[in-house]
Amino acid sequence: MTTDGLVLVVGSGIRAYREYLLASAAQRRPVWLLDAVEPTWQHDYAQGATVVELLDPKRLLPDQDLLVKTAVDLAAEHRIEGVFTYDETLVVTTAHIAEALGLRGLGVSGAEHCRNKQYTRERLTAAGILQPRFSYVTTDADARAAADEFGYPVVFKPRGMGASIGVVFVGGPGEVADAFAMSDLSSHGGNPLYQGGVLVEEYLTGPEISVDGATFDGEYRPFFVGRKRLGPEPYFEEVGHVVSADDPLLTDPGLVDMLAAAHRALGIRDGVTHTEVKLTDRGPAIVEVNGRLGGDLIPYLGRLATGIDPAHVAVDIATGVRPTLEPTLRRSVGIRFSYPEHDGRVLGVTLPAARPGLLEAAAMVQPGAELRLPPEGYLSRYAYVICAADTAEGCEAALDAASAGTAVTLEAL
Structure with a gap:
């Protein structure tokens, strides 16, 4: 038996959206990966990997028994100190692994109350928490x-x-x-x-936000607030986000108390969550609570805006260390995704030239990719830009300017 103090990461995710989390987790503690495919880019970060079905290939059900057995077998050979996932489909399975190994986590019931939106609604209704x-x-x-x-x-x-x-x-x-x-x-x-x-x-009216928060020993605290930009109705695709280190909602008593009560109602013990909230004229109302860090690179924006590393927070909680949630940077950082005006096959993508405030710009598709807008397809993004400024308003202006410099050339499908 080795004594290497590993953290299991269940599922590595899509590289464009999740590599930064795996890289930061590996900086915090040695990582062992449970994944469905042989590692490629993941080799740069993982001490080792076990290839195992994450989803039953015939039924698409999380193969909890197989994954739990695999984790237990690993624990007989290595010292496993924590386990977490940033993959929505693996939240419940990861909770089963944590319980089998006696490690911290959301708890199986807490994970299920997040994963199934019907359960979320029922629990929050019983607790009297504002929601639709x-x-x-x-x-x-x-x-x-x-x-x-x-x-x-x-x-x-x-x-x-x-x-x-x-x-x-x-x-x-x-x-x-x-x-x-x-x-x-x-x-x-x-x-x-x-x-x-x-x-x-x-249907709730009002601005929509997201809140990445940490629960440790049952105590909830938010650490990033993202201000959302939604796509055109009738769909609700998220086309942009801005995270500000000095967002007043981080210390708003009504919002923070409501979020803490919601996490207690859902039975969440230890872990990170991503909660979506509408700011209505009746007060903040919960859209949903997800038992993992946010997607769309929101945690990455938070790290760039505040200096708080979300992967470090997740690893610390999983290994029983109270996370540090004090910002070391104070600015606003945002992302804007570019979508085509119509369905088509990608011939090429144009990115903006360097300009003040632009931190990153990247194509998200290769020539030959097919982009289909809802309801035929989802997340049909061809590029993104990330910008920073001293204020949220300045960040939005920089995003507008940088996005205007992106373009895609399509041929009809």
């Missing part, structure tokens, strides 16, 4: 009845998808049948435990 009125339905007739009761507009969404996949704005009764069919169909692209049926939710 909702109903889980399995037919378009029941969807119509729920929508009529709540009053239009409403939102349809699957129970267990991420990245706003299958989330639809429904403006009136005539849109219900098509919206239900699209949202229900979208649910069949993920875990069968959450397939079929649709959550009908009251």
Whole structure:
């Protein structure tokens, strides 16, 4: 038996969106990777890797028994000090691993209460926490009845998808049948435990934010607030985010107290979460709570804006160390994703020239890639820009200017 003090990372994710997290985790503690494919770029960061099915190839179910057994076998050969994931589909499985090894984590029930949006709604309703009125339905007739009761507009969404996949704005009764069919169909692209049926939710008005927070020994604290920019209705794709180190919402008592109460209601013990919130005229209302760090490079923006490393926070909590959440930088950093105006096959991508405030610009597709806009496709981004400024307003202006310098050349599909 070795005594190398490893942290298990379950699933490495898509390189463009998650490499920075794996790299930072490896700086904090030695990392061993559980992944479905042989490592390539991951070799730069992992001490070792075990290739194992993360999802059952026949049923697309997380193969918890196999993954837990693999982790237990590894623990017989190495000293495992923590386990975490930043992959939405593996949150529950990772919680099972943590419990089997006696390690800190969200807890299986806490992970399930986050992963299944129906469970989230039920738990938060019982706790009296502000959120949309909702109903889980399995037919378009029941969807119509729920929508009529709540009053239009409403939102349809699957129970267990991420990245706003299958989330639809429904403006009136005539849109219900098509919206239900699209949202229900979208649910069949993920875990069968959450397939079929649709959550009908009251539409909340107001700006939307995201909050990455840490729970340690049951104590919740936010450390990044992201201000979102959403794409055109009827869909809810996120096309940009800005994180400011001095965002006043980080210390807003109403928001922070509500988030802490929500995490207690969901039974979250230890770990990082990404909570989406609408700032309504009735107060902050929870859209959803995800049992992992945010996507869309939001945690990366937070690191650039505040100096707080989100992977260090996740590793520290997983290994029983109270995380340091005090900023060492104070600026605003944002990202803007570029989408095509219509479906097409990529011939080439143009990026902006260097300019004040522009930190990064990158193409997200290669020539030959097919881009399809919702509802035929999702996350059809061809490029992104990241900008920094002293203020959020200055950051948005820099993002506008840099985005204007991006372009894509397409041929018809």
